[in-house]
Amino acid sequence: MNTISFIGLGTMGGTLARVLLRGGHQLTVWNRTSEKTASLVEEGAKPAASVGEAVAASPVTIVCIDSYATTRSLMDTQEVLDAFSGRILVQLSTGTPGEAQESAEWSRRHNITYIDGAIECLPSAVGTKDALFLFAGPEDGYRTVEPLLQCLGGDIRYLGDNIRAPAALDLAWLSQRLGQIIGGLHGIRLCQAEDVDIEAFANMLPDGDRVQLLARRIAEERYHDPDVTVRVWDAVVRRFEEQAREAGMNDAFPAFAAGLIGHTIQAGYGDEDVAAMIKMLQNS
Known part of the structure; x- marks a missing residue:
């Protein structure tokens, strides 16, 4: 055996x-x-x-x-x-x-x-x-x-x-990570709108910070060699929504994230890196 x-x-x-x-x-x-x-x-x-x-x-x-x-x-x-x-x-x-x-x-x-x-x-x-x-x-x-x-x-x-603890902590960790990504993407888009070099923003962040890596990926337009795709995050957000229903929680955050991710997939960027969500934020 x-x-x-x-x-x-x-x-x-x-x-x-x-x-x-x-x-x-x-x-x-x-x-x-x-x-x-x-x-x-x-x-x-x-x-x-x-x-x-x-x-x-x-x-x-x-x-x-x-x-x-x-x-x-x-x-x-x-x-x-x-x-x-x-x-x-x-x-x-x-x-x-x-x-x-x-x-x-x-x-x-x-x-x-x-x-x-x-x-x-x-x-x-x-x-x-x-x-x-x-x-x-x-x-x-x-x-x-x-x-x-x-x-x-x-x-x-x-x-x-x-038995519920590992899944709960996993979703909690992913939630803070997704919040960091979405907030970071908004910050990057803010810099673009104000004609500020993205690298200046990246240099404000600790080396290896997730948003720093996003900023540099966007600056280089490297969307097609994904670390994690938009579609993978879509599956994660669906679990956020399901957990919120199970627990009777407010689902405002997962609903917002699902909308942004869903629009990104509908635009044809689902298999690109999550950084591709910046393309949605570049539209007014």
């Missing part, structure tokens, strides 16, 4: 799986498009022909795909549920606190120990001291998987048994 089974080998999932493999863990991998397993298999991972086969191969399964809903669609079959009974599921997909709660309750009904997690770094930081991961769930289950997770980054935090 392998140490870990890993499901979902997109940009982030593939990076996580590779770091785990290079950290000395025996790995079974599965992806909806099997081509993405090839390079990991060359490095020593074992491919699984189905989700059920992957789950049955290891006591711990880590999932990193685009949503909790997709995770549920893959897991909610009798073959997978039979294989999962008595095992541990670590969820590293993205969603809302309510979805995390639903996943925990679904897991409990099927005798699965559920650990929810959030990734607070870009793929390039995974495996480094700068990578932050948040986890919550039953402590005995977390302590079982903790040694497996340590190679993922220098800051691995257990938040206790409040």
Whole structure:
């Protein structure tokens, strides 16, 4: 039996799986498009022909795909549920606190120990001291998987048994980041309107500041080699809106951000860097 089974080998999932493999863990991998397993298999991972086969191969399964809903669609079959009974599921997909709660309750009904997690770094930081991961769930289950997770980054935090906490903190962090981006873009546009060099604004900010990087990207018109696309932020804002509905919160901020991002996508810039939103602010 392998140490870990890993499901979902997109940009982030593939990076996580590779770091785990290079950290000395025996790995079974599965992806909806099997081509993405090839390079990991060359490095020593074992491919699984189905989700059920992957789950049955290891006591711990880590999932990193685009949503909790997709995770549920893959897991909610009798073959997978039979294989999962008595095992541990670590969820590293993205969603809302309510979805995390639903996943925990679904897991409990099927005798699965559920650990929810959030990734607070870009793929390039995974495996480094700068990578932050948040986890919550039953402590005995977390302590079982903790040694497996340590190679993922220098800051691995257990938040206790409040299963909603990682998703809540993830959305809170993304909210402040998006606010910084939108405010920064407005500041850049203000400089343009007043004929002030964008670089003068960039030089007021700390080295490496997100808005400084945005300003320089806009000055160079580098929209087509995105760090994070407008479309990715659109998916994030939809989670803000869903969480606000779940919690009965005022949704003025996500509604405003959704409007700006939506207009940017409608204008054909959805696959460009988030800096492309400046093009919308340049219109009166």
